[in-house]
Amino acid sequence: MTDETALLSPSPARPVREGEGGGRGQVWRSRRYRWDLRFSPYAFVAPFFLFFAAFGLFPLLYTGWAALHQVELTDPDSMTWVGLKNFTRLWDDEFFWNALRNTVTIGLLSTVPQLLIALGLAHLLNYRLRGSAFFRVAVLTPYATSVAAATLVFVLLFGRDYGMVNWALSGLGFGPVDWQNGPLASQVAVSTIVVWRWTGYNALIYLAAMQAVPGELYESAELDGASRWRQFVHVTVPSLRPTIFFTCVVSTIGATQLFGEPLLFNGGAGATGGSDHQFQTLGLYLYEQGWVNLHLGRASAIAWAMFLILLLIAGAARLLRGRGEAR
Amino acid sequence: MRSLRAGRLTYVILGVFTLGSLFPLVWTAIAASRNNTRLAQTPPPFWFGGNLGRNLSVAWTDANMGTALLNTVVVAGTVAAGTVVFSTLAGFAFARLRFRGSRVLLTLVVGTMLIPPQLSVVPLYMLIAELSWTDRLQSVILPTLVSAFGVFFMRQYLAQALPMELVEAARTDGASSLRIVWHVVFPAARPAMAVLGMLTFVMAWNDFFWPIVALTQNGSPTVQVALTGLGRGYIPDQSVIMAGALLGTLPLLLVFLLFGRQIVGGIMQGAVKG
Numbered sequence: 217m218t219d220e221t222a223l224l225s226p227s228p229a230r231p232v233r234e235g236e237g238g239g240r241g242q243v244w245r246s247r248r249y250r251w252d253l254r255f256s257p258y259a260f261v262a263p264f265f266l267f268f269a270a271f272g273l274f275p276l277l278y279t280g281w282a283a284l285h286q287v288e289l290t291d292p293d294s295m296t297w298v299g300l301k302n303f304t305r306l307w308d309d310e311f312f313w314n315a316l317r318n319t320v321t322i323g324l325l326s327t328v329p330q331l332l333i334a335l336g337l338a339h340l341l342n343y344r345l346r347g348s349a350f351f352r353v354a355v356l357t358p359y360a361t362s363v364a365a366a367t368l369v370f371v372l373l374f375g376r377d378y379g380m381v382n383w384a385l386s387g388l389g390f391g392p393v394d395w396q397n398g399p400l401a402s403q404v405a406v407s408t409i410v411v412w413r414w415t416g417y418n419a420l421i422y423l424a425a426m427q428a429v430p431g432e433l434y435e436s437a438e439l440d441g442a443s444r445w446r447q448f449v450h451v452t453v454p455s456l457r458p459t460i461f462f463t464c465v466v467s468t469i470g471a472t473q474l475f476g477e478p479l480l481f482n483g484g485a486g487a488t489g490g491s492d493h494q495f496q497t498l499g500l501y502l503y504e505q506g507w508v509n510l511h512l513g514r515a516s517a518i519a520w521a522m523f524l525i526l527l528l529i530a531g532a533a534r535l536l537r538g539r540g541e542a543r
Numbered sequence: 544m545r546s547l548r549a550g551r552l553t554y555v556i557l558g559v560f561t562l563g564s565l566f567p568l569v570w571t572a573i574a575a576s577r578n579n580t581r582l583a584q585t586p587p588p589f590w591f592g593g594n595l596g597r598n599l600s601v602a603w604t605d606a607n608m609g610t611a612l613l614n615t616v617v618v619a620g621t622v623a624a625g626t627v628v629f630s631t632l633a634g635f636a637f638a639r640l641r642f643r644g645s646r647v648l649l650t651l652v653v654g655t656m657l658i659p660p661q662l663s664v665v666p667l668y669m670l671i672a673e674l675s676w677t678d679r680l681q682s683v684i685l686p687t688l689v690s691a692f693g694v695f696f697m698r699q700y701l702a703q704a705l706p707m708e709l710v711e712a713a714r715t716d717g718a719s720s721l722r723i724v725w726h727v728v729f730p731a732a733r734p735a736m737a738v739l740g741m742l743t744f745v746m747a748w749n750d751f752f753w754p755i756v757a758l759t760q761n762g763s764p765t766v767q768v769a770l771t772g773l774g775r776g777y778i779p780d781q782s783v784i785m786a787g788a789l790l791g792t793l794p795l796l797l798v799f800l801l802f803g804r805q806i807v808g809g810i811m812q813g814a815v816k817g
């Protein structure tokens with residue numbers, strides 16, 4: 217604390233060079249010095265807040281306003297007040313509920329395996345390994361691949377007639393799966409892309425947390441005769457609980473916003489999410505309403521609905537976490 | 544920290560994961576070196592063919608890849624540089640300077656991380672349409688030029704890596720805040736700045752939702768937007784699409800090859816402290 221107060225007041229020990237002292241110059245200098253101390257911190261944090269106000273806060277509030285209007289993409293300046301009509305429309309809109317259902321299913325299909333695999337992978341990476349740096353970089357590589365590139369490749373791998381996945385399945389004696397049109401199959405395929413891109417990233421986050429677990433915990437567990445599996449279940453996983461919670465929240469937010477994968481898995485057929493909307497997510501539906509059907513007001517209403525859903529999930533998570541910590 | 548030695552099974556399982564991670568990328572290159580007819584046959588090709596050059600040049604012209612790559616470099620480079628500089632400045636202020644309201648402001652910064660980006664897409668689009676920025680790169684650059692994660696990341700780092708005495712000594716010498724930033728803060732923050740820069744670069748390079756909204760496709764797209772154009776043909780040529788995917792991914796893979804270990808370290812560091 218003392219050093220911080222020292223920072224606030226100009227130090228008396230400041231050397232005054234020859235020729236710079238004297239009268240107005242010195243007054244001016246010391247005034248400039250005080251101003252510098254007082255205002256520089258604000259100048260340093262200002263860019264963040266200025267950009268956020270212009271491109272984050274203003275749009276955020278404006279979305280709520282736009283959701284209460286009829287606005288068309290072709291003429292964004294003319295807004296007609298419609299009250300809650302955009303929201304009541306959504307309530308009766310079967311495509312909205314379909315998109316919500318798909319978002320939940322694909323979210324579960326991608327988040328749950330992704331985090332479970334990541335946990336196991338992190339456990340393996342935590343052993344003393346030859347070439348551990350290589351393995352870490354290798355499992356992270358998909359993270360460097362864009363949604364667009366990854367999805368285009370997986371479209372080919374999941375092709376019905378000549379795709380590699382079906383070729384391998386037929387080798388194992390299973391019939392061809394229609395990965396693009398089967399309702400569940402297409403959702404599994406879309407989820408696979410997400411799992412592929414993000415598992416390594418989450419594994420590294422778990423690994424970092426595992427390395428912070430104190431070794432004594434394992435030593436005493438070992439003295440008690442706990443097997444490696446039991447150590448994993450009773451020492452590693454409980455120590456990682458905050459990190460697991462964190463990754464669950466981040467992945468859930470990501471899953472709610474899923475967009476690029478279902479858009480491009482459609483093979484250029486637009487934002488419908490498959491011939492029968494079988495993998496249209498909320499993010500994709502927002503895009504379809506706003507930029508294909510040109511209804512910006514309705515798109516705003518969908519955005520707010522997504523936000524409310526996220527708030528609900530966050531509330532539920534808080535409740536769960538509170539209970540977990542009380543134990 | 545525990546360091547049990549890995550058994551043979553561990554290597555086998557990790558090998559399988561490595562294969563699973565890398566295979567789709569390798570196969571992109573294999574498919575890009577074949578032709579459309581060969582890709583429509585079973586079994587799928589497992590080794591390289593002789594069409595790579597032709598496919599790359601078709602993808603290059605069809606998707607206007609030269610411009611798209613240049614645009615993406617400009618976008619990702621500017622966003623990364625801006626994020627790094629602004630985050631370091633704000634992180635320094637939050638970590639080492641005392642000023643009224645700093646706590647509240649820092650809470651606000653962290654709070655903004657909770658806002659889903661979709662919520663701002665519609666009005667953001669209306670805003671850039673109003674400014675006639677559609678199809679211009681600044682419509683993608685400016686909204687992502689600052690990052691709450693970046694500010695928080697740099698604050699955490701500087702709180703550890705920048706001793707108070709150093710800042711104090713510079714003050715005693717009569718250095719202005721700006722001089723301190725230049726001569727003390729930036730050198731101390733360099734490792735974290737590099738990591739944040741690379742993470743931001745990767746994210747900006749791969750960004751998809753906002754660019755596809757803001758950059759209509761006959762204008763000046765980024766690589767990600769340009770790639771979606773390749774699949775739109777009457778009979779899409781899959782080998783050309785794969786060549787395009789390869790072109791869009793290679794630069795980042797190169798970055799990964801060179802700085803992979805630092806990026807891994809940065810993610811793990813951010814995870815523990817964030």
